[in-house]
Amino acid sequence: MSDLDERLKAMACNKAEEDKADDTFAERAEAYYRQRPQLLSLLHDLYNAYLALADRYCRSLAKQQRLHHRSQRSSPVSAIRFDYSHDDNGDGGNIDSDDAESSLSYQAASLAAAVDADTIVAELVMKTVEFEILAEEEERWKEESSRKIELQRSLLEVLESERLILLNENGRLGYRVSALVEENKGLASESLFMRRKAGELARCVLQVREDHRVCMLSRKIEDLQGQIHRLEKRNKEYYEQLVKQQGEAKRSLKLFKEEGKEVTLEDCFQVKEKEDEAASVTSTISSSVANLIIKGRGHARGGGKKASKLWDRVKKFDMFMCGPHVNSTGC
Template identity: 50%
Template sequence: MAAPEEEEVSINRTSSSPSCDTFSSNRNSVTLGTKHSSILSSSFADMEQRISLLALKNAEEDDVGDSFAERAEFYYNKRPQLLALLQELYTAYTTLSDRYIQTVAKHHKRQSSVTSTLDSFDGAEDSGISQIESDAESSLSYQQVSVTSTKNYGMVDNDAFIAELVIKNVEYDILTNEVTTLEKQCCDSSRKISLQKSLLDVLESERLILLNENARLGYKVESLMEENKGLVAESVFMKQKAGEMARCMLKLRDDHRVYLLNQKIEDLQGQIYGLEKRNKEYYDQLVKTDKAMVESRCKDSNGKEVTLEACFQIGKLKSKRNVGVVEKTSNSGKKTYKWWAKVKSMDMFLCGHSTNPT
């Protein structure tokens, strides 16, 4: 590179120059350079502190849990700091570019001023030579003084210019170092931004997955609601069927009660018929026994003659028995009729109809 060669040439020239003015100018330029370097070092220290904080946070990032929610929350909390650092880097980069442009412009201006001074110096030499040629008598003494003065002036200007070039080269190196550090920081920030973008892409994909899952669950809920409506309608239908079955059971119970009552009535009728038959048999037997007794009384000793009184007594007895039998039969008919009326009016099932189908 040309910068270190120029630095070596400037150092050799400054060491070989014996003038004190050159040393003072070099010292002033070095003090100005140290002032600029102190400002730059303070800015470097601030930037290094911020980068160290980010490095510590990156080290803490490894201790974050493996779950996606924890990492997302960590990056979400870290995002404002990254944006602030990017903004600061952008402003620093713009200021550095402005400084670089200004220094380049100043360098060109100074080069133009140096060339103008050299041209004026050449013109002064030409005028001195012409003056020496015109005035031959005093040329030797004046030429020696003018030549020594111009030589000293040219050496002073060259030393100052070389010192200024050295300072500018140092500033250029400092600025290049700042630019490289800022580029590294920009690369790191761009890498982090890419990571943030990838994280946002992952979050967006998860959001889409959750939206699809939500839609699927919504469709499932709708299907379940429709199924519930169908079950409600089926339950209403089953309740109607249960009511119909309960009414059928009540009807069957009433029919069963009627059937039982009919059976009881038939049994009672059979008992009445048996009692009437037995009563008739008893009556026939009684008539036979009475007839045999009357006949035995009406007979004489031979059993062939019958008195009139005995015949009349037999007639009376028959009439009395016939009256008693008629009264008994009428009384028994009345009793059976009253008994049958009581059976009809009697409630065999005092509990009544059951409204509960179960």
């Protein structure tokens, strides 16, 4: 019994400490599951001690009942003897004997009823204790099952809330993915449009470069044509001067022949110098024209036909400039 008292005190101290601490439902449930074997063993020991006490109580009651029966057996005999000793005293003995018999029967019935009542009370106490223990166990199991049900219900609520959150998150992510897909499609179409525009701009830039190059080449060709035109004018002037000089030389020779004078060496040298001067002028003009044509060929690829035409013109000018030469030997 002292061991049970110590264990009960230890359990009470632990219960007080747990009540002071602010634990959550899960921590309290875990502590209860840890202490459950101890509680069951303590309850089993208490039940065994109670059965032992009840057994001792029943034995003590039975012993008292035996002693009471023995006293009852001894007391009626003395009463009967007392009655028989007083029968000879007079006529009132019959009345006393009847009273004694009735009192003896009443005492035996009351003793039997008292013994039966004590046993019934003991059994009732035992059954009541068993019923209370079973009721406490049932209440404990109900509380435990209710706690489990509440825990499972809370877990179900948490899981349901998490499921709803995940569904909302999934819907939001799906909407975001669809928006990103649409944006990606728009960016792809925009990139294709930008590529097309870039190609068009590149072609425009190339076209502008070609147009600029053609413009520059056309300007250079116009400049060259102007230079050629000026050179043609100069060449024509020089050729006309040369023709005049040759005509003057011919006329002077005819005059000399008609007059019958001899042509001196100085006159021949003068005519020769004039011819050399005309030839040098024509050679310089032809060389400058050729240089211009070569430059035009270098700057413009498509100007080959124009250059060939210019060269043909220069050749024609050279042929035209090749007039009748005066033979020095014929002087």
